[in-house]
Amino acid sequence: MPTHNHVLTTTAQLGQILQASRKSKKWSQAQLANKLGLSQSRVSHLELHAEELSFAQLIKWCAVLGLELSVGLRETRAEQTLTDW
Structure with a gap:
């Protein structure tokens, strides 16, 4: 099964x-x-307003969907250019 990693910078992206x-x-x-x-209406609301998810809710949501969270340092543009070579 292919792995898809996404770099998120906004809560809208998280909801998507x-x-x-x-x-x-x-x-x-x-x-x-x-x-x-949760209720169906709450799931609908949180998919559109992910900024309202608590961290505990996000962890549970990810567990149910089989997702994992990863946190790391953001690469600078110079680092990105070097690693792209």
Whole structure:
């Protein structure tokens, strides 16, 4: 199974990734909500307003969808150029 890593810089991007991951499993918002212990309307809201997710909610959401979080130092443009060679 291919691995897709995404560098996120906005909460809107996070919401899009969460939504796309749910859809890739062919789960409705209601199905995901059931697994998370939330309402369907709350899942819908959080996919559009990911900035409102608590860290604990985000970790649980990722676990349910089979995602992992990674935090690291951002490369500067010069470092990116060197590693691209």
